Structure formats: C-alpha cells, structure tokens
Amino acid sequence: MNTFTYIVLLGLLTLEAAIAAPMKNEKPAKKLRQIQVLPGDLLEEFAYMNQDALNFYDYEEELTINEPQIEIGRLTPSGNRVLVNYDSDYEEELIPHEPLDPGAPSVPGLLGPDTKEGLPTCLLCTCLSGSVYCDDTDIESIPPLPKDTTYFYARFNKLTNIKKGDFSGLNHLKRIDVTGNRISSIDEDALRQLPELVDLMVASNELVQLPELPKTMINIDASHNKLHSNGIKKEAFKDMSNLEYLYLAGNALSYVPLPLPESLRSINLQNNNVQQIDNDTFCNSKDIHYVRKALELIRLDGNPINLSKTPDAYICLPQVPHGNY
C-alpha cells in the first residue's frame, strides 16, 4: 500500500467514528473545522503508527471507499498533504474544492457529462468510483450526473430546488446529500423512481413539503426545514419497511407522522409543535402484548406537550420518549 492509500485510510478511520456518532443526535446547520497541512513525511509516520488499525480497514475498503471522507487525504500543489479535522460532534465537511490538475491527460468520458456552464461535472465536482462530491462548489442547480453515480454530495451550496429530471435514470443512486442549501422545493416525482435510494439528507434547507420517496429508504434527514404536518403526506413512511432513522427535528410538525414502520430505530422530532400523542401513536391499544422493539430513541423534547399525561402511550417501547414530563 502506498502512502496516499494510508492517508486516505487514516482519514476514513478518523472520520468514520465521528460520522457514526451524529446519527443519533441532531445535526445543527453549522459548518466547518480546521484545516491542517502536514509535511508528507510526518503524515507517513503517523500512518505507520496506525498501521494495525489501518490493516483492519483494508478489509473494509470496499465498503467505505464511497464515503465522502475519502477526500481528506490529498496533495496540495505544494506537495503537502491536507488533513481535515472538525468538531467531533459535528458533521464532517470536505476541504474546499480544488480543481483537478489541468495538465492531466484527458480521457474521453472520464469527466462525466457537461454542466450548464459547459464544464464537465467531474471537473466542477470530484468523481471517484461512483461517488460525486460537489460540496462547497457554489452550484445553484444539480449538475448532470454520470449514470453510475451511487453517492451524490452537494452540501453547502446554493441549490434552491430539485427537479424531476435531476436524478432520472440514476438506477444505482443510493445516497443524496444536499444538506445546507436553500432548497425550498423538490419536484414530487424527482426521487420516487430511484430504485436503490436509501439515504436522503436534506437537512438545513427551506423545504415546506417532503416529496414522495421510494420504499427502499433507510435514512431520512429533513431536520431544520420548514415542514408543517400538511407537508408530509398521509402514511408517507408506512411502506418503508427498511426505514431506520427519521430525522425531522427543527420543523413545525404538529403531530407524529403515522404510521411508523416497525423497522424504525430512531425518530427525532425535537423542536417541533407536537401537542398530542395517544395510546396508538407508538403502541397498539388493541394488542397488549405488542412490543415495538426496534424503536430505541424518540425525541420529543422542545415540543409543547407534557408526556406525563399519556402514561399508557409508552408501554410497548424499550425506552420512554425524551421530552417534558
């Protein structure tokens, strides 16, 4: 393994843990971290010290290669490598986009389709084995994406909407992360036909309505938007039998979106306007033996509701909800 691989893996190692952590907590719409430039040899030594841990990641490489944190080890023009650190509790962010080496030989098709600005998407963004990273590139619309795009990141840009055609035909797309934009609308049919979509991160935008999503979803993060309960369709999550994480904190929802699928492990509804829950919100008053064993975290703090008033609403849960009692 060469040094560059070490650096990349080292980054994976550092960030992997930090990425896993915020899944359970609210992710405020804050940006950034420090950037640190280390001379190559120092990093090499550091990588060597962590070799055992890195060897472990060798086996994981295939799984993690598409993660955004792969970006963190790269050569600056001066030949130094750049490491990105960030607040441990906070969502990671990539270093500001550096254009690719303009002197590099061009390979037809390798740079993806052309954007509206006439620039191939993979010059404007960074494309790496099915992942397309467009974080912090000031884009105002989704660029045309290569057909094999699996993970798409366009965090902290100036996107205002997602249109029907933006992701059409991307049959391998698993993740869309457009956290921290100004998205106020997503076309109703922009996402529902994506056969492999599992993660949608639209936190910290201006959405008033959640579009229809495919049943394949596992993670939905629409925290810190402008969602009222009428912006979420009736039974929107009912048939998502793999849905595990539903983040809707910091909106204006007045009730818990029902029914919740059995697979759900965490629902974050803190800082909304939920005023009432009842015996059947989480449990089943018709079946006293019913246990909702997967649902380990319910956040209802920051809502105008006194949870002591409905003591029978939690009998089937492994944990009582967080909130005011």
Ligand SMILES: *[C@@H]1O[C@H](CO)[C@@H](O)[C@H](O)[C@H]1NC(C)=O
């Ligand atoms: C909730 O269940 C309890 C116990 O079965 C029952 O006494 C109570 O009336 C129920 N509350 C509502 C609002 O149905």
Ligand SMILES: *[C@@H]1O[C@H](CO)[C@@H](O)[C@H](O)[C@H]1NC(C)=O
């Ligand atoms: C909630 O209601 C219970 C019982 O009605 C009461 O004892 C408690 O003080 C209330 N808590 C809050 C935070 O209002």
